[in-house]
Amino acid sequence: MSDVDATAPSGLVAEAARLDAADELRAKRAAFALDDGVAYLDGNSLGALPRAVAPRLADVVAREWGELRIRSWEESGWWAAPERVGDRIGRLVGAAPGQVVVGDSTSVNVFKAVVAAVRLAGGGPRDEILVDAATFPTDGYVAASAARLTGCRIRAVPAGDIGAAAGPRTAAAVVNHVDYRTGRLHDLPGTTAAVHAAGAPVVWDLCHSAGALPVGLDEHGVDLAVGCTYKYLNGGPGSPAYLYIRRGLQPRFDSPLPGWNSHADPFGMSPAFTPADGPARGRTGTPEILSLLALDAALDVWDDVGLAAVRAKSLALTDFFLRCVAALVPEGRVESVTPADHPARGSQVSLRCPSDAEAVTAALVRRGVVGDFRRPDVLRFGFAPLYNTFADAERAARTLAEVL
Structure with a gap:
């Protein structure tokens, strides 16, 4: 000894x-670009800069935007980037290809997901949205707004009790996978199964778990999930968020924020909206190309x-x-x-x-x-x-x- x-x-x-x-x-x-003399323990708020991002972004600005200009939508793959980068994130959250789209902020995607979840529930007696009582404030604000718009009411419940609280009036549940304040990891498989047994869908916020631990969205039958990319995924300040729509639900996903980018024929410029197939129906407007491609480069560190x-x-x-x-x-x-x-x-x-x-x-x-x-x-x-x-x-x- x-x-x-x-x-x-x-x-x-x-x-x-x-x-x-x-x-x-x-x-x-x-x-990563890190200082030897600093212990950087704030990756749960803003991840460190991967060294590959700066040269990639310089190329996007100087060549793809500066030289190719509008040709880059096709020649550089800009148009397909939200789904392509979404598939890269999908691997990190346990989602098979074709279920994750990148774009907008977490707040906007929470709104899309919550309203769509209520619409999936079908109305009738289902007039209650269960919200994690210790949720990150924005999720609560957005859920309350979604409730007003859909004729529902909010009921705040401790995350661990949401499964037991779900019942015939539950239209949807919104839960943070990891509590932003305490670091507590909540029971995603158990809560999802219990809410499903009550006949309702669940929206999971993965901001503090994606890139830090296995999530298993497909494995556990998650309906909808959202998350940011600037924490453990190291996408940079304000990098675009993502939206997961389970494949079986995609034909019924009714976004409250349809846009020309989520249209089945975006360049047809039709006055009537026809949603695109697949996760693209979770898009809204023009992709945030510079920050999206910075995120794409940042994700290279996860390849192996x-x-x-x-x-x-x-x-x-x-x-x-x-x-x-x-x-x-x-x-x-x-x-x-x-x-x-x-x-x-x-x-x-x-x-x-x-x-x-x-x-x-x-x-x-x-x-x-x-x-x-x-x-x-x-x-x-x-x-x-x-x-x-x-x-x-x-x-x-x-x-x-x-x-x-």
Whole structure:
């Protein structure tokens, strides 16, 4: 047995080095623009820049736009990009090709999905939309607006109770896969099955899970899902979101925001709307080509990565960070609100910090540890398995201990 105390600072540093040396994803870090002197643990808000993005975007601007100009819609594949990039994201969320379209913001796609879900439910006595009570605020705002437009009412229910709450009045349910504040991973398979048993569809928000863990949309029969691409998928600030429409539902998907891009014959310019086949009926207007192709380049880092390895490293990183916090931070100064059990944990650790969490976050940033906080007292540390290291986790815990 080693004489080194694994809970002592030197023991944790040595353990981090051993874990990093054994990490099968360690080579991926070099694909990102990162500072060696900074532990960037805010990938759950904005992912780091993949190095391939800048040259790709320079080519899009200088050659595809600057030289080919309008010819690029066909010659450079711009027109088909929303579905092509959608299929790349589909692999990361467990969706077979032909079910994901990229475009618009998460908020806009939540609106499309919720209204379409209510329309799929068929009206009648189904006049209630169940919403995750701790949902990200925008999802709640959009669901409330969708309820007003469809004659429904909102009922807020804890995410874990939505399956049990679903019944004959349920028109749709809207659930966050991972709680943005606590990092709790909710039961996607169980909730989806329970709401289906009550006769209603479910809309899942994958913003804090896609790119951090396996999702299994097809496997678990998910109806509709939305998500952003600028967190764990590293698409860049404001990069376009995506919409998943299960293949069997596509012929009945009735978007509340039809546009010329979602028309079966977009260049026919017909005054009457006929929806396109497939996920293209989830489009609205002209694709955001510059940000869409930046996202496309960012997704290259995932080409040879398996989600099982990503999940294993995510859990190992968060386990190690929690252990470092317990060993180094003075007792009683912080309390984890992230579940300790793996099946209920996403890829972030949230610590309740009564001692002015905002000031503590600022002090951490000044010392090279970048996380964030959520009012009033939650420190958030997001672990992106493709580029975060165990040394990042140890440094963050040690710096937090020094600050406190």
